[in-house]
Amino acid sequence: MAAQKSSNTVMDMASANPGTERLLDELRRRIVSHELSPGARLREQDLANEFGVSRARIRETFGILEERGLIERIPNRGAIVTRLEADKVRELFEVREVLEAQMVRLATEKAPPETWDSLVELFGPSMNEMLARNDFDAYAEANYRFRRQCIAAADNEVLSALLDSLYDRTQVLIRRLVLVPGRAQEGMRQHRKILAAMRAGRAEDAERLKRANIRDAREWFTNYQKYLL
Amino acid sequence: MAAQKSSNTVMDMASANPGTERLLDELRRRIVSHELSPGARLREQDLANEFGVSRARIRETFGILEERGLIERIPNRGAIVTRLEADKVRELFEVREVLEAQMVRLATEKAPPETWDSLVELFGPSMNEMLARNDFDAYAEANYRFRRQCIAAADNEVLSALLDSLYDRTQVLIRRLVLVPGRAQEGMRQHRKILAAMRAGRAEDAERLKRANIRDAREWFTNYQKYLL
DNA sequence: GCCGTCAAAATTGTTGACAATATTGCCGCC
DNA sequence: GGCGGCAATATTGTCAACAATTTTGACGGC
Numbered sequence: 001m002a003a004q005k006s007s008n009t010v011m012d013m014a015s016a017n018p019g020t021e022r023l024l025d026e027l028r029r030r031i032v033s034h035e036l037s038p039g040a041r042l043r044e045q046d047l048a049n050e051f052g053v054s055r056a057r058i059r060e061t062f063g064i065l066e067e068r069g070l071i072e073r074i075p076n077r078g079a080i081v082t083r084l085e086a087d088k089v090r091e092l093f094e095v096r097e098v099l100e101a102q103m104v105r106l107a108t109e110k111a112p113p114e115t116w117d118s119l120v121e122l123f124g125p126s127m128n129e130m131l132a133r134n135d136f137d138a139y140a141e142a143n144y145r146f147r148r149q150c151i152a153a154a155d156n157e158v159l160s161a162l163l164d165s166l167y168d169r170t171q172v173l174i175r176r177l178v179l180v181p182g183r184a185q186e187g188m189r190q191h192r193k194i195l196a197a198m199r200a201g202r203a204e205d206a207e208r209l210k211r212a213n214i215r216d217a218r219e220w221f222t223n224y225q226k227y228l229l
Numbered sequence: 230m231a232a233q234k235s236s237n238t239v240m241d242m243a244s245a246n247p248g249t250e251r252l253l254d255e256l257r258r259r260i261v262s263h264e265l266s267p268g269a270r271l272r273e274q275d276l277a278n279e280f281g282v283s284r285a286r287i288r289e290t291f292g293i294l295e296e297r298g299l300i301e302r303i304p305n306r307g308a309i310v311t312r313l314e315a316d317k318v319r320e321l322f323e324v325r326e327v328l329e330a331q332m333v334r335l336a337t338e339k340a341p342p343e344t345w346d347s348l349v350e351l352f353g354p355s356m357n358e359m360l361a362r363n364d365f366d367a368y369a370e371a372n373y374r375f376r377r378q379c380i381a382a383a384d385n386e387v388l389s390a391l392l393d394s395l396y397d398r399t400q401v402l403i404r405r406l407v408l409v410p411g412r413a414q415e416g417m418r419q420h421r422k423i424l425a426a427m428r429a430g431r432a433e434d435a436e437r438l439k440r441a442n443i444r445d446a447r448e449w450f451t452n453y454q455k456y457l458l
Numbered sequence: 459g460c461c462g463t464c465a466a467a468a469t470t471g472t473t474g475a476c477a478a479t480a481t482t483g484c485c486g487c488c
Numbered sequence: 489g490g491c492g493g494c495a496a497t498a499t500t501g502t503c504a505a506c507a508a509t510t511t512t513g514a515c516g517g518c
Contacts, residue, residue: 044470054503055470056285063289067296069387076470076509091387094335098327106323158298158320162391273500283473284500305479305500 023051024061031070031081032168038083042071068165084173086229092170093218097211099163105207107153108198115153116199119146123191131185136178139188146191173221176228183220190216252280253290260299260310261397267312271300297394313402315458321399322447326440328392334436336382337427344382345428348375352420360414365407368417375420402450405457412449419445 027047030036042062048055062079065071073079107115122142130138147167151160167174178184190213197206221228256276259265271291277284291308294300302308336344351371359367376396380389396403407413419442426435450457 043468045468056288056502056504059285059471060289060292063292064296067293069390077511078470088387091385094331094385095328095388095391098331099324102323102327156320156323158317158395159324161298162324166387272498274498285472288501306481307500 023053023057024064026051027061027065028068028070028168031065032171034172036081038081040081042079042081044078069169082169084169084229086225089170089173089221089229090218092166093214093221096163096166096170097214097218099159099166100214101207101211103150103154103159103163104194104198104210105203106156106159107150108201108203108206110155111153113199113201115149116195119149120192120195120199122146123188123195127188131188136184139178139184140175143187143191146195173228174217177217177221177224180220180224180227183217186216186220187213252282252286253293255280256290256294257297257299257397260294261400263401265310267310269310271308271310273307298398311398313398313458315454318399318402318450318458319447321395322443322450325392325395325399326443326447328388328395329443330436330440332379332383332388332392333423333427333439334432335385335388336379337430337432337435339384340382342428342430344378345424348378349421349424349428351375352417352424356417360417365413368407368413369404372416372420375424402457403446406446406450406453409449409453409456412446415445415449416442 036042044055044058044062047058051058062071062073066073066079070082071079072082119142122145127138127142147163151163154160178187190209194206194209194213197203197209265271273284273287273291276287280287291300291302295302295308299311300308301311348371351374356367356371376392380392383389407416419438423435423438423442426432426438
């Protein structure tokens with residue numbers, strides 16, 4: 001019954017699109033948003049009914065999601081949403097540290113300084129007020145814009161794909177980390193410094209600062225682990 | 230007929246193993262070794278016959294190979310082995326540069342100095358003679374051992390998976406690059422310096438040297454591009 | 459009441475058949 | 489002879505049915 005209702009909803013959209021990519025994106029979204037909790041079981045037939053496709057399609061999608069580390073499949077036992085252990089979070093941070101720093105470095109080297117003016121504005125004085133009002137949406141949005149613009153400027157599809165994959169796996173944690181008192185303000189200050197270096201064309205400085213930024217985020221995470229994980 | 234012969238060969242091994250992973254690994258091996266040339270077309274039914282499995286299995290495997298960037302699939306037109314453009318090689322080097330450097334850094338920080346004694350031996354004086362005799366197999370083997378030991382010591386599965394994926398996509402180029410006169414000797418010297426820093430516990434130096442090592446490899450590649458690509 | 463056993467149900471694994479699409483080769487026309 | 493259209497073929501896309509495996513739950517013995 002629930003499956004029937006959802007099926008209709010999805011079918012409306014699927015009629016426009018062949019829905020090949022739609023299925024993957026929707027499942028990805030549910031997992032990274034924790035709409036599907038870590039450890040939740042994914043039944044092939046249920047999903048097939050809901051999306052109005054055959055189990056073969058679900059199965060192929062599962063293969064990709066497993067390759068991305070978003071689900072785990074146990075033979076003859078099915079698929080579950082990957083649980084994030086503290087140790088895995090450490091690993092993700094260790095990799096993000098150098099990849100995001102490289103992203104900033106390449107972006108600085110490849111794009112003209114004025115590219116970053118709008119971001120400097122975004123992280124400007126008005127953000128102090130927003131954070132004072134605990135308006136974290138604006139901060140999250142600014143971070144997202146920063147990410148997107150850097151990735152675009154870095155002009156590296158391989159790097160972009162890797163960053164997106166890592167981001168998918170830590171997205172929920174990052175959103176939670178913003179709630180820790182003082183973290184958003186500190187992150188904002190760090191991004192201002194990074195952007196200043198980028199606008200000055202000091203790529204190495206920007207890289208170093210971004211690296212420190214991720215390391216710092218990791219430390220905050222470690223300290224507040226029991227609230228976040 | 231060729232398919233029939235190969236089928237038997239594979240089936241012998243598949244009898245021991247459910248063969249689930251076997252299929253993926255074998256296809257991966259053929260692609261990264263260029264046993265299947267870039268641009269080569271992969272027909273689902275042919276592979277299904279050869280490996281004695283159904284097309285659904287081939288299809289799921291294709292999804293994973295595409296996710297790894299080893300093949301490209303065009304709707305209703307099939308799958309082909311990914312062609313490496315010069316620009317994509319640049320991207321791969323830009324990412325390898327920071328990831329392999331991080332690998333070395335973490336390995337140095339996490340493993341005791343004596344871990345690297347055997348590798349220092351491997352890259353020792355005896356290798357000069359080997360390279361003088363153009364015995365590149367020994368050098369390639371030493372590089373492989375270096376890689377494996379670092380990855381193990383770095384204790385980071387996420388990093389390990391990323392490095393393996395990047396390595397798969399550049400493996401053939403790296404093997405060819407060794408043929409360029411003087412490159413192997415230079416690589417050997419660089420690895421000696423890296424190992425010296427690692428054994429001394431100077432993680433940051435090791436990281437910096439490994440980064441320079443990859444940058445240098447990239448420059449050699451650029452200079453000899455027309456012979457290598 | 460607890461535990462091992464076994465059958466029933468649910469779920470995943472695999473397959474072959476059928477539909478949709480693209481490619482190839484043939485034919486007539488200009 | 490070259491070219492466009494058309495049928496024949498080949499290949500990919502999709503599905504529903506069947507097999508194998510695991511989980512669930514009932515039963516009986518201790």
